[in-house]
Amino acid sequence: MKIIANTGRCIGAGMCVLALGEVFDQSEEDGTVVLLDPEPPASMADAVRRAVQLCPSGALSLAEPYADRDRAERD
Amino acid sequence: MTEATTRPVTLPLTRERPFDPPDALGLWRDEDPIRPLAYPDGHQGWLVTGYAAARAILADARFSTRIDLLHTPVAQRAAQFRNTLRRPGFFLRMDPPDHTRYRRLLAGQFTVRRMKGLEPRIEEITRDHLDAMERVGAPADLVQAFALPIPSLVICELLGVPYADREKFQRDSSVLLSLNSSVEQVEAAMNDLLDYLDDLVRRKRAEPDDDLVSGLATETDLTDDELTGITTLLLIAGHETTANMLGLGTFALLRNPEQLAAVRDHPEVVDHAVEELLRYLTVIHIGPIRAALEDVEIDGRLIRAGESVTLSVAAANRDPERFPEPDQLDVTRPASGHLTFGHGIHQCLGQQLARTEMRIAYPALLRRFPGLRLAVPAEEVPMRTDMAIYGVHRLPVTW
Numbered sequence: 001m002k003i004i005a006n007t008g009r010c011i012g013a014g015m016c017v018l019a020l021g022e023v024f025d026q027s028e029e030d031g032t033v034v035l036l037d038p039e040p041p042a043s044m045a046d047a048v049r050r051a052v053q054l055c056p057s058g059a060l061s062l063a064e065p066y067a068d069r070d071r072a073e074r075d
Numbered sequence: 076m077t078e079a080t081t082r083p084v085t086l087p088l089t090r091e092r093p094f095d096p097p098d099a100l101g102l103w104r105d106e107d108p109i110r111p112l113a114y115p116d117g118h119q120g121w122l123v124t125g126y127a128a129a130r131a132i133l134a135d136a137r138f139s140t141r142i143d144l145l146h147t148p149v150a151q152r153a154a155q156f157r158n159t160l161r162r163p164g165f166f167l168r169m170d171p172p173d174h175t176r177y178r179r180l181l182a183g184q185f186t187v188r189r190m191k192g193l194e195p196r197i198e199e200i201t202r203d204h205l206d207a208m209e210r211v212g213a214p215a216d217l218v219q220a221f222a223l224p225i226p227s228l229v230i231c232e233l234l235g236v237p238y239a240d241r242e243k244f245q246r247d248s249s250v251l252l253s254l255n256s257s258v259e260q261v262e263a264a265m266n267d268l269l270d271y272l273d274d275l276v277r278r279k280r281a282e283p284d285d286d287l288v289s290g291l292a293t294e295t296d297l298t299d300d301e302l303t304g305i306t307t308l309l310l311i312a313g314h315e316t317t318a319n320m321l322g323l324g325t326f327a328l329l330r331n332p333e334q335l336a337a338v339r340d341h342p343e344v345v346d347h348a349v350e351e352l353l354r355y356l357t358v359i360h361i362g363p364i365r366a367a368l369e370d371v372e373i374d375g376r377l378i379r380a381g382e383s384v385t386l387s388v389a390a391a392n393r394d395p396e397r398f399p400e401p402d403q404l405d406v407t408r409p410a411s412g413h414l415t416f417g418h419g420i421h422q423c424l425g426q427q428l429a430r431t432e433m434r435i436a437y438p439a440l441l442r443r444f445p446g447l448r449l450a451v452p453a454e455e456v457p458m459r460t461d462m463a464i465y466g467v468h469r470l471p472v473t474w
Contacts, residue, residue, distance in 0.1 A: 012182025013422045031182025054412060056422035058134060
């Protein structure tokens with residue numbers, strides 16, 4: 001699972017940090033998303049998806065969802 | 076695509092029960108989550124009551140929040156703000172790229188981490204107000220003793236607005252939020268508040284302090300007018316919203332003793348409880364409203380360029396397709412994803428502050444006064460159906 005963050009779209013609402021502070025943080029300057037772990041372990045997949053879904057601005061997305069699901073199943 | 080054949084309705088504001096949105100909204104949502112709405116100025120636009128459609132529109136850049144493009148579903152509200160909401164710094168009523176610039180300058184001030192840093196001070200402020208309630212003794216009006224002063228003091232300290240002047244800005248802000256205020260009253264209150272904060276901004280520029288307004292005055296290229304507009308927005312938004320959640324939320328918990336006990340006795344449910352109270356009570360009484368910038372088709376409905384769309388987030392937050400048993404208050408359910416703070420680029424700037432305040436204040440109140448109860452029959456609690464932000468005008472309690 002690879003998270004893609006578009007800081008140009010991000011409005012700094014902080015929903016991702018609230019949902020999963022181990023993976024997401026915010027810039028002190030403009031509040032935009034900072035990825036602490038752009039490729040979190042499969043064990044976090046559900047929490048990561050929830051955080052991505054909560055994002056109000058559509059700044060977060062996941063790469064290779066199918067490959068990722070396969071990998072998660074193998075793990 | 077189906078053409079709009081449903082008869083246009085008008086937006087109901089009266090509530091049959093204190094904690095539920097008007098019944099009509101729920102009926103309409105189940106039958107037609109996007110339906111024609113007659114606006115009092117003669118415009119025919121839309122009312123959205125379904126969760127999925129409301130969320131999609133809030134996130135859609137083809138819908139604008141510019142005040143000059145919007146029709147308002149409440150006649151008096153439209154008149155009140157025709158001239159008052161178009162000014163520098165009122166980024167809530169701007170589209171990108173204007174909005175983006177302001178949001179960027181402010182978002183860093185309201186991050187999850189910064190709000191966490193405020194926790195010790197918010198706990199102290201909460202304790203002080205509980206001490207004062209204990210000293211004065213029962214009964215008390217929870218709104219004046221607790222729900223309003225805590226967020227009001229917090230936002231004052233954060234912005235650098237002297238709390239000693241609260242009588243003035245609390246009065247102005249309640250005029251601005253009342254659906255019954257005349258156009259003259261609204262304009263006078265807005266001018267009074269702008270004058271007051273304009274002075275403050277100039278003082279902060281001359282002698283900066285360690286607060287948000289000083290920081291913006293010295294570290295950004297915002298003009299005095301822009302900074303005054305921003306401060307006005309943040310001051311109003313910062314105390315009225317959380318204040319009403321604290322008042323109405325406590326009322327709802329008092330009417331649901333098992334839920335109250337869970338919040339009081341189980342610290343691990345508090346985060347969920349705050350989200351659930353936000354969802355269940357949805358203090359946003361009217362909108363938000365958007366205007367289509369181009370023709371947009373949503374769920375087989377064609378919303379034409381220029382048409383206004385009122386998004387009833389209160390009804391959307393009770394959509395059974397998104398929240399099972401939506402009319403039950405269940406503080407243990409995961410209610411995040413509710414639309415009370417909005418969605419899309421205008422989602423509430425201060426939401427992490429509001430959450431921090433509520434997570435501290437509800438359990439602190441319930442633990443300090445385990446015997447907390449209403450001092451009047453529930454039906455005598457005056458509800459804010461006449462205000463843009465719903466809640467209780469007063470909440471007489473004893474303990």
